[in-house]
Amino acid sequence: MTGIPASSSTVRTVLGPVRADTLGAVAVHEALLSVVPGAEHAFDVTIDRAEVFDVIAAALHDFREHGGGTVVDSTGMFHGRDVRLYEALSRATGVHIIASTGMGPEEMLGGYFLTPQTNPPTPWPADKFAGLFTQEVVEGMVVPRLERRAAAGLVVTAADDDGMTATEESLFRGAARTALTTGVPVSIRYGRDAVHDLQVVLDEGLPADRVAVGGLDRRDAIAAAAPAEVARLGAYVALDHVGVDDDDERYASDAERATLVAELIRAGHVERILLSSSSVAVAKGHDAPSVALHHVLSAFVPLLRSGGVRDDDVRRMVVDNPRTLLTVR
């Protein structure tokens, strides 16, 4: 913990622990380099590191110019995460980068976890996932088969849209156990039922305020009143597709999202709201929404303000709440 008093509240970035009060405005669910597992081997995919760096650096510079301070890369450990690249990007742009451990949904996992070389090929249980993720926080994130670097700042996982699978339940429980052991938060992307998926991690004894539930600006979640219920349970409500409605009709429009934010604030939940865009700076092997990393700050915050959301509430949602969530307990 270089140069930081043990008593300070810290957050784990790719350049090491930093004081939580230096994060500034945080984009809490984004992707810097996003690679569908396997695409790195595809004949029609090239990953030019210098070009990737330029594109991500430009996004980070723009984010900074719009007042952004910290980006959370929520892709986990097996979807293109490149720790050394992120270190260089953070140094070059001055934006804090927090990278994540974890995996999911099941469809995105490698065979090592799903059909191990045992007889029978039983998928990994929660404890083994917890061990793998915990190592990434305690010993550092992996550069596969090479070395460990800085600590992961959070654990991410996700469930299938058709409903949580048995292995996804193991992933969720493993993520919760990692959070309990290490003090980093959990960020989940719910599958079919947000409240159910949240309950799985709470069932492990993890306090709800250590959990962000992502995807709650999906139309089905809003229709089911899941955002308010998640907030009532004490977890963070991540409205993390701000600005993607042009590309993906499963999500609410920004106008509808602004209404939802106002309702949640009126209901007393401002301390539980997180805003992010799930932007993808560089995508390999998949299409990505065209939303910019700075969209929350440059477009959505003005929209909220014009709708009467007070400055201190804006600050809570983009600065204080993510800081509290990401601070290691």
Place this chain on the structure above:
Amino acid sequence: MTRAPDIDRLHVPKGSAVPRVNTVLGAVPVDELGIVAIHEHIGYGMPGSELDSRWWKTPEQRYEETVPKLRQFHEYGGGTFVDATGICNGRDIDYYKSLSAKTGVHIVACTGFVGGDTALPHFARASVEYLTEQFVHEITVGIGSTGSRAGVIKVGVSRGGRMTDLDKRIYRAAARAAVRTGVPILTHLAIDPEPAVDIFRQEGLPLDRVLFGHADDGPNAPKTPHAWILEQGGRIGFDTFGYETELEDPPFWARPRRERLQHFISLVDQGHLDSLLASADANCSPLGWPGVKGHTVNYIFEQLIPDLRGAGLDDATITRLFVDNPADFLSIRS
């Protein structure tokens, strides 16, 4: 072992091109292959195992575990090592190139997948057409940025014993790539072969271009319809020789040595010599599992060939098994 004279089997007419085989260091004339280990691994790991540092080894350890085995293979008279490690299983062409150059062993790399359950999402979601393009590209243009071309196509049956829809898509893409490029197909497992044979027939691939592998291991040999596959014209791989119950810590796919040997000899005695291939499926330095202590590619020389001689096979027969059959199989058909 003593090599039978090669001169009599060479009938290359003047001016015609010699059949070729793609190795990681470039195409070689088939007559240069020598004794072939047809189904081996420099190092195999399930996709995702690279994230688990319990398996990591330094490059020094990797070379230290691997080079002596390949050099020994070379000194025993081994010529060619076919690596059957699929696209997402830790296949590492640049590493293979250095190993080949420094040990003198030809290394043939594969395109394809060990089974649908080792194809990562990018490929698991892909169409037959896309998978075909991937395989053809790796065979005719090169693998990634290495410039090396694949010499065989790997396909296989996922864990569970039945071909999955993804397995079938991969088999069909492999069949199309084999027809287009002339390289052969190696299979991981020969159980549930009816859908595979149907696919190969539909795509117009002669079945002597397919080695139905792992037809000999403990759990799968009893479930593999050897006679049926041979009747269809397929080749049979007894390519897990050495994974035997006599080992100190045998894996679950082990089989008693004598039982496997007798099974193999019985197929030779029934006249199937030309359709048989043998190998050890060993890992020089496993990537994502402990490996099996005491088992190496050199089982072929240290145990198998003496056992075959002991069972009465003569040198000419052994040459057919380890030189001529693999040469015929691996030659790129125009």
